[in-house]
Amino acid sequence: MTDTSASTTLYERLGAGDGIAAVVDSLYRHIIGDETLAPFFEGTDMVEQKRHMALFLAVATGGPNGYRGRDIDAAHAGRGITDADFDRVIGHAATALAEAGVDDETIQTVAGALLPLRDQVVADASAA
Ligand code: HEM
Known part of the structure; x- marks a missing residue:
C-alpha cells in the first residue's frame, strides 16, 4: 500500500481484490445506513451487489477484468437516480x-x- 510509483496500478494501491472487497463492504454499509439511498436497494441481494461492485471497481482501477454484470447504463435505467443521489454515493x-x-x-x-x-x-x- 505504500508504493505509489507510477507503474503501480490504482487497483494495487487499493490493496487488490481483498482491499477492494473491504472498501466495498464499508461503502454499502454507509449506503444502506443513508435513509435517502437505502430505498433504492430494498429488493437487492446485497451479497451479489457487493460482488459485482468489487469486480466492476477492479476493472475500473486497472485490475483484472472479471466483471460479468450488466453495463452501468442498463443496471441503473429507470431507477430515477438524481444528481444528488449520485453525489451521496461518491461521498460514501x-x-x-x-x-x-x-x-x-x-x-x-x-x-x-x-x-x-x-x-x-x-x-x-x-x-423523468
Ligand atoms: C459511480 C457510481 C456507481 C457505480 C460504479 C455503480 C455500479 C453498479 C454495479 C456494478 C451494479 C451491478 C450491476 C449488475 O449486477 O448487473 C449496480 C447496480 C445498482 N446500482 Fe449502482 N453504481 C453507481 C451509482 C449508483 C447510485 C448513485 C445508485 C442509487 C442511488 C445506484 C443504485 C444501484 C441499484 C439500485 C442497482 C441494482 C441492484 C439490483 O440489481 O437490485 N448505483 N451499480
Missing part, C-alpha cells in the same frame, strides 16, 4: 476509502474514475 465511497486508510490523492483518483459515469447512472431529466 470517499469515506469508505478514507476509513480503509487510502491516502487523499488516491481517493481523488478513484473519484475521478467514477465521476464520468454520472450520465450513465443519473436518470435522464427529460425522461
Whole structure:
C-alpha cells in the first residue's frame, strides 16, 4: 500500500481484490445506513451487489477484468437516480476509502474514475 510509483496500478494501491472487497463492504454499509439511498436497494441481494461492485471497481482501477454484470447504463435505467443521489454515493465511497486508510490523492483518483459515469447512472431529466 505504500508504493505509489507510477507503474503501480490504482487497483494495487487499493490493496487488490481483498482491499477492494473491504472498501466495498464499508461503502454499502454507509449506503444502506443513508435513509435517502437505502430505498433504492430494498429488493437487492446485497451479497451479489457487493460482488459485482468489487469486480466492476477492479476493472475500473486497472485490475483484472472479471466483471460479468450488466453495463452501468442498463443496471441503473429507470431507477430515477438524481444528481444528488449520485453525489451521496461518491461521498460514501470517499469515506469508505478514507476509513480503509487510502491516502487523499488516491481517493481523488478513484473519484475521478467514477465521476464520468454520472450520465450513465443519473436518470435522464427529460425522461423523468
Ligand atoms: C459511480 C457510481 C456507481 C457505480 C460504479 C455503480 C455500479 C453498479 C454495479 C456494478 C451494479 C451491478 C450491476 C449488475 O449486477 O448487473 C449496480 C447496480 C445498482 N446500482 Fe449502482 N453504481 C453507481 C451509482 C449508483 C447510485 C448513485 C445508485 C442509487 C442511488 C445506484 C443504485 C444501484 C441499484 C439500485 C442497482 C441494482 C441492484 C439490483 O440489481 O437490485 N448505483 N451499480
